[in-house]
Amino acid sequence: MEERTRAYLRGRFRDHYRRTEITLPPAANEREWGYIPWTDGPGTTMVRHRSLLELGAVEEFLERERPRHVYFSAGRYDDPGAGSMSEKGWRSSDLVFDLDADHLPSVTLGEDSYAEMLAKCKDALRRLLDFLEDDFAFEDLEVVFSGGRGYHVHVRDESVRHLDREHRREIVDYVRGIGLEFDELVETETVAGLGRKTPTERRTLRTDGGWGRRTHRRLVAFVDELLELEETAALERLQAFDGIGEGKATATLNAARNNREELEAGNVTVHTAVAQLAERFASRAVERDNAPIDEPVTTDTNRLIRLPGSLHGGSALEVRRIDRDELDAFDPLVDAVPETFRGHEIAVDVTRGGEVELGGDIFTVPEGDQSLPEYVATFLMARGRAEKEKER
C-alpha cells in the first residue's frame, strides 16, 4: 500500500469516527484495549495492554489515532493496563465465539465468492445460535459481523464468565460435536424379559437434550420419510446405508411401521438394525448440525476481539452489531458499508480487478485508473487491490 493510499484511508477513517457513536462493551474500563496503527511495511505491530485510563474516551481516541484495527479484551481485570497477563489480575471473561469463513468445511476457498462465503458463515451462525440459545439457554448474547470474513458472538451471562480455558474447551467440543460417543447418548436399563428367561436390556436414546435429542430428531424425520415411500423405494433408501443389506432393511422398515411410537420415545432396542441406524444418525447429526467455530478464540480467556462500531482495516467495512431479530434480514455486504463512504465517487488506480459485490450491486471492476463509488474504492484499497490515484 502506498503512502498516499494509507493517508487517504486514515483520513476517511477519521471522518467515519467523527460521525459514529460507539457503544462500548459493558465494564469497558476493566478490559484491555489494543489497536493496530496504519504503518508502512509488511509487519503489523499491535499496540496492546492499554486501559481506558490510558486511551481516554474511546471515541476521542479513535478520532485522534484512527487506527487500522481496534480490539478490546474478552477478559476483565483488576489492572487491565498491566504489561503481562499475570499482573493484570484476571476476574472473568466473556465467552466468545468466532465463525470465520476461512475455517468452514463448506467453503471452497478460491471458488466461493465473498458473498457466498458470508452466506455459508451465516448458516453456521444460525446453527451456533441454536446451541447457545436452546441447549445452553444463554440470555446475554451479542451477535456481531466482524467486518471481514465472519461473525462473532459474545456471551456475557454471569453464570459462565468464571469458566477457565479447560471448561470452555468442553463448550467448544459440545458445539462442534467432538468426542461424541454414541453409547453415552443411550440409556440402558434392564427389563424383566417378557416371556423370556433372561432379563433383557432396553436401550433408549436420550431425547430430552444434547446430541441425543439432535440424533433422535434426525432419525425420526428419516423414519417418517420412509413411511411415506413405496415399499421398494423405502427399502432402497435403507440399503443405501453402509452395512444395511436387504434383511436389515426389511427389519428396519417393519420396525418403523409397527413400532413408530417406540421409536418416537427413543427406544432403539426394537431391532439391532435400528440401533445401528441410530448410530449412523449420530454421526450425521454431528456432520450437519455442528458449528465449526474457531477453537482458540473461545478457549483463550484473554483474547482481544474487534470492537463493534469500528472499521475493519482489511475491508473498510464496519464491524456491526446485529439485533437478534434483524439477523435474517442482515446483509453484511449492504448493512456493513459505512454511511460515510456512500453517495460519492473517487478516483483510484485498480491493480487487481474483478467482480466486487457490495452495497447491493455487483461491480465488474477493470484494472487501471477509474472513478468508483467510494465504498468500493476503499474496500479495494484496504484489500490491497487498488491505490489512491496520484494527484494531477
Next chain:
Amino acid sequence: MQRLHARYPFLQAARESVATEAVDLATVVEQDDAVVDRARERVVAAVEEGETGEPRRDVRTELLSYPVARVLVSLVDQPVLVRKYARAEAETAYDRFTTDLEDTTELKSVENAGVDLETLLAEFDLEDAVSETGEGYRIAVGAYLPLAADLWGDEWRLVNRALADGEVPVSEAELLTLCREAVRERVEEGLPFDVPDAIASALESEAAAVREVLSDLDLTREIDTVVPELFPPCMKALLDDIQKGEHLPHHSRFAITSFLTSIGMSTDEIVELYRVNSSFGEEMTRYQTDHISGETSPTEYSPPSCATMQSYGDCVNKDDLCERVAHPMAYYERRIDDTDDDDLEDWREARADGDGEA
C-alpha cells in the same frame, strides 16, 4: 465444637468454629500431641491409602487435626501431596455423606452429626444451580463444567450429556460425585500456604515423616516389571475381560489401565497387551492411556485402592494376600518381592522373543 464439624472439617461452619474457639494453632502444635498425631495420620494415610485414617472419638482432636494437617501439607510443599491429600479428604467426606444420605431412619443422633443434600449444596453455593426432577437432578452448566473437569470418563464430557435449557441432567449418584469434587476443590484451595516459622519448627519431625512416606511412594512407582501371572486377582480379571473383547465400564477400564501405567508399561505396550482381541478400539485406548499416564493431562493418575475397587464391584476372586493389603499395587509389589528374580519373566521380553521367532 460439634461432631458434625469434626466429621466434615472443611465446612465453612467448622472453620468458623475453630476460629471462634480462639484456637491458636501455634500453641496446639506445640502442646497438643494428640492433635498433631492425628494430623500426621491424616496426611500419611492420604498418601498411602488414599484415605484419611481412623477418626478420633474426641471431637476437638479430630476437628483441630484438619487445620494442622493442612499446615503439614503446606510445609512439605509438593504438588503431588496437595493433590493426594485433597483427594483423600474428598473421598472420606464422600463416604461419610453418602452414608448420611442413605440413613433415612428418623433416629438421627441427638447431636445431628450428619448432613443432608440441601446443606451440602448450600455449602458450595450450588443450591440455585441444582434442581430436583422426577428422575434425578439438573445442574446448571456453568456449575457443572468446573466440577466435572477432572472426572475421568466419556460420560462426564459435556458433548455426551443431554444438555437442555442450560442444565445438565444428572443422577443422584452423579450429583454426589460432583459434590465430592466440590469438596476436593475446597480442600485444595489455598494449599500450600506460607507457614510461620514457629509452627514450622514445631512440626519439623512430622514433615520429615511425610516426606519419607512420599519418597517411599516414589519407590513403589518405580516398579518396572510386567508379569501378568502375578497381577492381583482383580486386575487379572479385568485384563481377561478386555482380552476377551468385553465392553468394560469406565471405572474398570480406568482401574486396569492406570494399574498397567503404574507398573511401568508404555501406551504402546498397553495397546499391544489389549490387542489380543481385535475390536478393542486402539484409538480410544491410546487416548485414555495417554491421559491416565499424565502424557496428555496435568495429572498422573494412580490406580484405585482396594476400597474403591470394592465399591465399584471390581474386587473379585480375593485371595489370602488380598486380606493383608489395601492396594492392588501393594499386592503386586509383594508378589514380585516374594518371587525369585530369576523366575520373573517380563511379559515385554517374552513378547520381544516371540517377535524374533516369527
